[in-house]
Amino acid sequence: MGKNKLILLGTKGGPVITRDGAWPTSHALVVDGKAYVIDAGLGVTRQYVQAGLTFADLEAVFITHHHSDHNLELGAFIYTAWNAAPPHPISLHGPQGLDHLMRHVLASQDFDIRIRIADEGLADPSMLISWQEFHSGEVYQDDRIRVTACKVSHPPVEECYALKIETSHKTIVFGADTCFYPPLADFAKGADILIHEAMHLGAAKQLCEQNKDIEPNLWAHFSASHTSCEDAGRIATMAECHQLVLNHFVPQIGSLVSRADYEEAVRKTYQGELIIGHDLCEIAL
Numbered sequence: 406m407g408k409n410k411l412i413l414l415g416t417k418g419g420p421v422i423t424r425d426g427a428w429p430t431s432h433a434l435v436v437d438g439k440a441y442v443i444d445a446g447l448g449v450t451r452q453y454v455q456a457g458l459t460f461a462d463l464e465a466v467f468i469t470h471h472h473s474d475h476n477l478e479l480g481a482f483i484y485t486a487w488n489a490a491p492p493h494p495i496s497l498h499g500p501q502g503l504d505h506l507m508r509h510v511l512a513s514q515d516f517d518i519r520i521r522i523a524d525e526g527l528a529d530p531s532m533l534i535s536w537q538e539f540h541s542g543e544v545y546q547d548d549r550i551r552v553t554a555c556k557v558s559h560p561p562v563e564e565c566y567a568l569k570i571e572t573s574h575k576t577i578v579f580g581a582d583t584c585f586y587p588p589l590a591d592f593a594k595g596a597d598i599l600i601h602e603a604m605h606l607g608a609a610k611q612l613c614e615q616n617k618d619i620e621p622n623l624w625a626h627f628s629a630s631h632t633s634c635e636d637a638g639r640i641a642t643m644a645e646c647h648q649l650v651l652n653h654f655v656p657q658i659g660s661l662v663s664r665a666d667y668e669e670a671v672r673k674t675y676q677g678e679l680i681i682g683h684d685l686c687e688i689a690l
């Protein structure tokens with residue numbers, strides 16, 4: 406696992422999954438042989454393994470905000486790491502709510518934890534897994550990476566953070582979920598890679614029409630909380646990033662909207678290097 410790379414593990418926005426569709430949001434960053442996971446939506450555990458990553462190399466997990474398409478599988482992912490790797494510390498970092506989430510994750514598996522410690526000799530997970538809540542500013546630092554957070558605008562979620570990860574190879578900014586938010590361009594200024602969410606306006610309106618009986622307020626949520634392709638391109642142009650990677654597609658690439666539709670929309674406002682993300686897409690650092 407020596408190569409330095411970014412892997413998009415899940416690239417759709419929202420918690421719903423479909424047959425043969427993309428998984429909700431998660432990413433892995435491999436730096437000097439160690440793995441860091443950013444967001445942990447449904448499917449993160451399977452995709453991490455499919456990407457060829459090993460739990461023994463997992464160092465830390467970062468959660469941008471507590472919408473379920475970004476944290477639903479955090480517990481199962483960490484729990485699997487505890488079962489699948491020699492005992493080593495793993496740290497978790499996220500906004501307010503992480504402590505509540507992790508306490509309940511471990512409490513929900515109290516029976517299994519006790520029985521595996523007694524029966525299989527596993528180490529006590531509470532001695533290995535630690536978690537810390539963060540605000541804007543410095544989040545984490547080790548020998549390989551430095552992580553800083555910038556609050557973005559994702560109403561009604563108050564605590565949602567873009568994350569900048571600096572490595573000796575490249576600087577990567579994860580934009581998290583956000584509406585069009587120019588301060589994100591300042592935060593990402595000059596980064597090598599900006600990963601930004603993308604909503605295709607025409608297709609998103611169609612999706613809202615299809616789902617009006619289940620989620621009657623969906624369009625109000627989309628327009629207040631997410632970023633159109635054109636505005637994602639504007640942020641990348643303002644930030645002068647070397648490469649823009651689109652993810653968190655609303656709607657997902659499929660029957661309503663194609664990769665070419667996304668590319669056409671973002672090209673109206675951004676002319677630089679562009680990757681339209683897909684699950685298990687690897688980007689060399």
Ligand SMILES: [Zn+2]
Binds near residue numbers: 430582
């Ligand atoms: Zn989301």
Ligand SMILES: [Zn+2]
Binds near residue numbers: 472559582
């Ligand atoms: Zn969200």
